[in-house]
Amino acid sequence: MPKMKRRSFLKASAVTAAAASVPLKMSFADYKEAAEEEEGYKIPTTCNGCSSMCGVYVHVKNDRVWRVEGHPVHLKSRGRICARGHGMAADMYNKGRVQGPMKRNANDEFEPISWEQAYKEIGEKLTETIDEHGGNSFLWLEHGVRGQRYANPLLDKIGSSNYVTHYSTCFSSKTNAWAEMVGTTLNGDHENAKYMIFEGRNFAGAIIPHGMNQITKAKENGAKIVVIDPKHSEIAKIADDWIPIKPGTDLAFRLALAHVLITEEKYDKDFVNGYVENFAEFWRENKDKSPEWAEEITGIPAEKIREVAHDLAANAPEAFIEPGWHGLHCHYVNSTQTAQMGIVVNALLGNFYKRGGLMPSADPEFGTFEHDGWSEEEKGPRADGAGVAGEHYTVEASRGIAQTVPDMIEKGRIKAAFIYHFNPLRTAPDPEYQKKIKNADLVVSINIDWNETSVYTADYILPESYYLERTEVPQAVSGHISHDYPQISLRQQVTEPLHDTKPLREIMQGITTEMGMGELYDYSLDDEIEAMLEPTGVSAEELKEKGTVELQTNKVEASFPLCPAGSPNLATSTGKIEFSADKFRADGKAGIPTWIEPKVMPDPSADDEFRLIHGKQPYHSHHVTSNNPDLIKLTKKYNGTAMWMNTKKAQKLGINDGDIVTVSSDMTEKEIDVKVTELIHPDCVWISSAYGGFSDRLETAYNLGVNYNDFIPVMVEPYSGTTMSQEVIVKVAKGGVS
Numbered sequence: 001m002p003k004m005k006r007r008s009f010l011k012a013s014a015v016t017a018a019a020a021s022v023p024l025k026m027s028f029a030d031y032k033e034a035a036e037e038e039e040g041y042k043i044p045t046t047c048n049g050c051s052s053m054c055g056v057y058v059h060v061k062n063d064r065v066w067r068v069e070g071h072p073v074h075l076k077s078r079g080r081i082c083a084r085g086h087g088m089a090a091d092m093y094n095k096g097r098v099q100g101p102m103k104r105n106a107n108d109e110f111e112p113i114s115w116e117q118a119y120k121e122i123g124e125k126l127t128e129t130i131d132e133h134g135g136n137s138f139l140w141l142e143h144g145v146r147g148q149r150y151a152n153p154l155l156d157k158i159g160s161s162n163y164v165t166h167y168s169t170c171f172s173s174k175t176n177a178w179a180e181m182v183g184t185t186l187n188g189d190h191e192n193a194k195y196m197i198f199e200g201r202n203f204a205g206a207i208i209p210h211g212m213n214q215i216t217k218a219k220e221n222g223a224k225i226v227v228i229d230p231k232h233s234e235i236a237k238i239a240d241d242w243i244p245i246k247p248g249t250d251l252a253f254r255l256a257l258a259h260v261l262i263t264e265e266k267y268d269k270d271f272v273n274g275y276v277e278n279f280a281e282f283w284r285e286n287k288d289k290s291p292e293w294a295e296e297i298t299g300i301p302a303e304k305i306r307e308v309a310h311d312l313a314a315n316a317p318e319a320f321i322e323p324g325w326h327g328l329h330c331h332y333v334n335s336t337q338t339a340q341m342g343i344v345v346n347a348l349l350g351n352f353y354k355r356g357g358l359m360p361s362a363d364p365e366f367g368t369f370e371h372d373g374w375s376e377e378e379k380g381p382r383a384d385g386a387g388v389a390g391e392h393y394t395v396e397a398s399r400g401i402a403q404t405v406p407d408m409i410e411k412g413r414i415k416a417a418f419i420y421h422f423n424p425l426r427t428a429p430d431p432e433y434q435k436k437i438k439n440a441d442l443v444v445s446i447n448i449d450w451n452e453t454s455v456y457t458a459d460y461i462l463p464e465s466y467y468l469e470r471t472e473v474p475q476a477v478s479g480h481i482s483h484d485y486p487q488i489s490l491r492q493q494v495t496e497p498l499h500d501t502k503p504l505r506e507i508m509q510g511i512t513t514e515m516g517m518g519e520l521y522d523y524s525l526d527d528e529i530e531a532m533l534e535p536t537g538v539s540a541e542e543l544k545e546k547g548t549v550e551l552q553t554n555k556v557e558a559s560f561p562l563c564p565a566g567s568p569n570l571a572t573s574t575g576k577i578e579f580s581a582d583k584f585r586a587d588g589k590a591g592i593p594t595w596i597e598p599k600v601m602p603d604p605s606a607d608d609e610f611r612l613i614h615g616k617q618p619y620h621s622h623h624v625t626s627n628n629p630d631l632i633k634l635t636k637k638y639n640g641t642a643m644w645m646n647t648k649k650a651q652k653l654g655i656n657d658g659d660i661v662t663v664s665s666d667m668t669e670k671e672i673d674v675k676v677t678e679l680i681h682p683d684c685v686w687i688s689s690a691y692g693g694f695s696d697r698l699e700t701a702y703n704l705g706v707n708y709n710d711f712i713p714v715m716v717e718p719y720s721g722t723t724m725s726q727e728v729i730v731k732v733a734k735g736g737v738s
């Protein structure tokens with residue numbers, strides 16, 4: 001076997017390209033034995049298992065990934081990674097990867113083509129589409145983290161405003177509320193907190209390794225952890241108190257907390273007087289939202305609500321309701337108001353910009369890369385109506401409404417779509433409806449594997465190189481957990497690409513060159529890296545060597561942002577935290593959060609009716625990791641595909657643990673096995689968001705478990721455009737589908 005020194009493969013690509021195929025043809029036992037002898041090398045990069053993008057070191061032997069470990073400096077990992085991080089590295093060798101450019105032929109089958117042919121045909125078709133229908137008929141649809149910098153040059157050049165992310169299927173209700181009321185988002189300072197509420201927030205399920213370290217450290221130091229969730233989630237395992245709330249009623253719980261804090265004068269009056277706008281208006285609107293009122297709605301005893309409010313106040317400002325993420329923030333018709341009330345309760349505790357309360361992210365100051373070849377044409381209104389008066393005016397236009405793409409196509413607003421690093425057929429409700437994305441004149445899927453969106457909708461699949469096979473621009477290490485100093489990290493190539501794949505910038509350059517727009521991407525990645533790093537004082541060489549660097553500038557301070565004259569200086573119209581959102585009022589909606597009933601509720605007299613809720617498991621990143629054979633071993637071990645049902649409700653229906661049941665909504669009916677447990681509220685049943693794959697090219701994920709999105713119609717939450725993915729009632733009957 002060839003001996004490879006660290007990085008030597010990058011200098012000898014011809015040799016390594018040949019060597020790369022050798023280990024794949026060996027048995028694993030032979031490979032392992034041979035590799036034990038190898039010296040190998042390790043390269044720092046970042047994980048791609050979830051949006052935390054933890055820093056990792058990847059050890060390579062014989063040009064094959066040997067093992068992965070957490071980067072000791074990186075804020076999210078601090079030397080540790082989760083199971084998904086290991087699984088994602090192994091997925092480089094997954095048979096489900098697309099191994100070269102593909103074209104759908106007249107028989108509705110995919111055939112391999114060259115990159116040159118793909119660029120030429122796609123370039124010609126896109127040019128034709130733009131000539132005929134205008135640039136605004138083009139849509140870029142992506143997960144939302146990495147592609148925008150390469151989407152923008154094309155969108156700007158052709159005059160398209162249609163950049164859409166997956167966020168409406170995930171957390172837009174939160175970001176919309178925070179943008180309108182605070183002008184930024186803050187993170188819980190878990191490590192220094194004395195009292196933390198995780199409401200619909202499973203920090204140990206959507207795991208951030210070092211975030212969990214901080215939480216457990218706080219607990220060891222005496223902090224109290226309270227989990228409000230219909231399901232006893234993984235974070236509940238370390239909680240002092242689990243309060244199983246009736247799903248869909250968190251808004252009422254938060255309104256009642258505010259009621260206690262205000263009526264008992266336990267709120268921080270100095271903070272409210274100095275930094276809050278519209279307090280009196282809020283109180284006028286919500287004077288009647290007492291704990292007794294909330295008990296009727298939430299099922300939580302009024303005394304328990306009072307106890308939580310008192311504990312929050314007693315520990316403030318080192319106490320908070322965790323700002324949260326996916327859970328609660330795309331689930332209900334009242335998700336935006338629930339997020340608003342999280343802000344209100346935290347503001348009443350006076351915990352903004354306080355240690356142990358809510359703190360800002362420490363963000364690096366990157367330089368801006370500018371390119372002479374870029375230009376911007378006038379753009380039309382967004383096809384999804386986000387931010388458009390008379391349509392979805394209050395939805396953040398920067399994020400869009402991902403679940404309505406088939407509608408945009410049906411209305412003739414979108415004719416061509418590039419779908420990058422995103423699988424809407426698994427992420428958005430009603431997969432059968434999402435399949436209509438295929439009706440666009442041109443659909444190009446730029447994804448790693450044979451995911452459902454590629455298989456069912458794409459005219460062309462252009463496989464991007466795997467995250468361990470490519471280098472990207474520097475990233476800010478930011479969000480969700482508190483830290484004092486900014487960090488920057490770099491995802492960099494660890495091995496040669498296994499297959500005929502390319503990085504995104506190169507793909508875009510190939511297509512646009514055929515469109516006569518070759519100037520758009522006529523620059524190098526090194527140009528971008530250099531420009532971005534310029535103000536940080538970190539050289540590209542240092543970042544490549546270290547992988548993650550902590551800066552000693554821009555230290556986060558525990559002080560409310562003030563302008564030089566001393567008045568509050570948040571990015572809101574008054575500079576203060578605004579309890580009433582201007583944008584919502586401007587659209588004729590309520591600016592002040594108050595009670596809104598969930599859209600649907602199970603009939604209390606019908607024992608077989610439940611709200612269907614879903615969530616993450618610590619060993620999966622929703623569906624993204626569900627084709628990984630190693631992680632699926634964990635699924636099997638923990639019976640992860642089973643649906644959770646409350647014991648008493650199961651008894652009434654004659655259902656026992658392990659039984660097969662039929663679950664049906666207005667959309668579909670499916671068979672699933674049941675886990676009967678006390679650890680879930682009787683009004684709901686729960687399934688994991690990982691399963692129910694229907695691409696037969698992804699062998700491990702195919703037909704494993706049930707997809708929660710099958711049960712949900714496409715809906716648009718009126719304030720933030722989210723999917724309202726838990727506004728669905730299902731019936732459960734013992735036995736399989738008849």
Ligand code: SF4
Pocket residue numbers: 047048049050051052053054076077080081082083084085086207208209
């Ligand atoms: S939390 Fe796990 S999956 Fe996510 S980036 Fe970190 S190691 Fe990877």
